[in-house]
Amino acid sequence: MDWDKLRIFHAVADAGSLTHAGDTLHLSQSAVSRQVRALEESLNTTLFHRHARGLILTEQGELLFDATSAMIKRLDAAAARIRDSEEEVFGELRVTTTTGFGTLWLAPRLPKLYEKYPDLNIDLMLEEKVLDLPMREADVAIRMKEPSQADLIRKRLMSVHxxxxxxxxxxxxxxxxxxxxxxxxxxxxxxxxxxxxxxxxxxxxxxxxxxxxxxxxxxxxxxxxxxxxxxxxxxxxxxxxxxxxxxxxxxxxxxxxxxDIPVFLAYPEELRQSKRISAFRDFVQEEIISHRKQLRQQGKL
Missing domain, CATH: 3.40.190.10 (Periplasmic binding protein-like II)
Incomplete structure (x- = not known):
């Protein structure tokens, strides 16, 4: 299948509109419509139900959208690894953790990370739901139990009570x-x-x-x-x-x-060489060492 047509199909499915997809892709509505029609003809199927208020995926369209979503996540991962081949730490890092830990422990310490890496952009996702790291719903996770997903690098950070x-x-x-x-x-x-x-x-x-x-x-x-x-x-x-x-x-x-409640940091195996992941992992470990040292000084350990 033609990747260009798949890319345009994905944008239309994501936006639910030919016009909005065209704006995102910098193409005219007619050009987007032609590419979608050509893809439907090549697959001999209908990918969208067309309504006055927009486009809705057919069952076949849903199957194709799932596939293109997975492809784009893989491409994003590859692009991240290419960017991370540089020595500088920059770009977006999507971090997921629980609301409590992210709000009470991690967020107050992030100024130190930004001071060291001013070109790093953290997307902090605070929720109890465990996001799928291999599918790149996030780049790195800090969780209150050991992740069970395959193809992850795991490191135990500390214990909580x-x-x-x-x-x-x-x-x-x-x-x-x-x-x-x-x-x-x-x-x-x-x-x-x-x-x-x-x-x-x-x-x-x-x-x-x-x-x-x-x-x-x-x-x-x-x-x-x-x-x-x-x-x-x-x-x-x-x-x-x-x-x-x-x-x-x-x-x-x-x-x-x-x-004892173990705290784990985890990230996909494919991001092993990521400079951003390494910078974040080292920062968290250093902060935990400092945290425990201060608690000992306060007599709270």
Missing amino acids: MRLYATPEYLERKGTPQSAADLSQHRLICQNMTSAQVGAGASLVQSLLANDIQSVLYVNNYFGVLQAVLHDLGVGVLPDYVTQDFPNLVRILPDLESG
Whole structure:
């Protein structure tokens, strides 16, 4: 099949309009229409249902669009490797991680990365959904469990524990719990049990809720939990990596914490030589070393 026709077909399918695809490709609507018709004739099939409000893919069109999408992702990966053959670190790097880790740990540290590599552009995708790295939905991922996808390079970065925290102001007003049973007199702030989260964190919350706690504030991510704790609403279940940037938080019931939660960095095997990946990986590792050193100095490890 003619790649030029496939490229134009993909643009039309993506835009849902001949006109919009033409604008993207810098071609006239008639030129785009001719190429699509020629592709349909060569395949002896109809690729689009034509409606007044735009174009909708037929079943055959959907199959072809899936194929061209995969081809374009592969081409993007090849282009990235070619660009990365240069010594400079530049261009877009798509990073995916959880909302909590990305908001509370990674984002506050990115100024250092930009200071070192001003031509690097980070596309930070914060969500609990695990994106498909081999299919280039993202370039690099930081996840709270080891990725199971094939053809990935994995590196364990550190371990995280879920712990209980409150502000000094809250504890002065409501008192400091001395046992898990005392939590029944406090508001517990935690991630909603129906939200995507690691099993160790969910297990800790379940055990805490067994203490006949009368008031609970559920939030669907740890950023929200932290904000509620900082505003003196109660005792929060938070990952221990927040303590460096919020040193005034007081840890409650130090004998209570979740099991070990491993943090992994992963990226596709085909990006092994990527300068951008290497720069980001080294930056994260250096920040983790610095993070742990500061926690030791604060007596929080």
